[in-house]
Amino acid sequence: AQSVAQPEDQVNVAEGNPLTVKCTYSVSGNPYLFWYVQYPNRGLQFLLKYITGDNLVKGSYGFEAEFNKSQTSFHLKKPSALVSDSALYFCAVRLNTGGFKTIFGAGTRLFVKA
Amino acid sequence: NAGVTQTPKFRILKIGQSMTLQCAQDMNHNYMYWYRQDPGMGLKLIYYSVGAGITDKGEVPNGYNVSRSTTEDFPLRLELAAPSQTSVYFCASSPQGGGTEAFFGQGTRLTVV
DSSP: OOEEEOOOSEEEEETTSOEEEOOEEEOSSOOEEEEEEEOTTSOEEEEEEEOSSOSEEEOGGGOEEEEETTTTEEEEEESSOOGGGOEEEEEEEEOSSSOOOEEEOOOEEEEEEO | OOOEEEEOSEEEEOTTOOEEEEEEESSOOSEEEEEEEOTTSOEEEEEEEEETTEEEEOSOOTTEEEOOSSSSBOOEEEOSOOGGGOEEEEEEEESSSTTOOOEEOOOEEEEEO
């Protein structure tokens, strides 16, 4: 079955430290990969995506993600966390067969402590 | 540019009541989606539309209906509300499928009592 796993329910980091939010996937073919962020009482906002090309993708607010095809992972990273980065982060996968179906992970709550 | 607008933001329904969640987008996107978000479960696709007049079921369509008479609007109808429909509902749109990202509304928090 096709799935997206975010193995950590919550990630805690101190402000100024690097952060990583993990995502692995199990789908057939070569999917498109996305990260979204959700702030309290808000909808999801797009952060970045991997379509093809360079495995390191840069996105909004200083976030980046590394695509690893052999490990089927797409981990979200940031070199220096801010308290304002505290939010719920979703990894999402869409098949590249020209369709629309997107599979979302369960989400990881990031807490950045001052 | 408003993006994706959902109304209402909050609603409490009694079991067996019906209601329509409204969704409108002003980006001229062809694709529109309705998701529900349950705690710890990520987002599940309820219905989707690839253009005006075209709709189809997603992963969890039971108890819901949709229509798409215009490009801009994609209302979600709940018939005979049940406690299992207590959730946060998100409408989203994208220009197309493939590698394009989705734009989400702010959500509707629905409680069925």
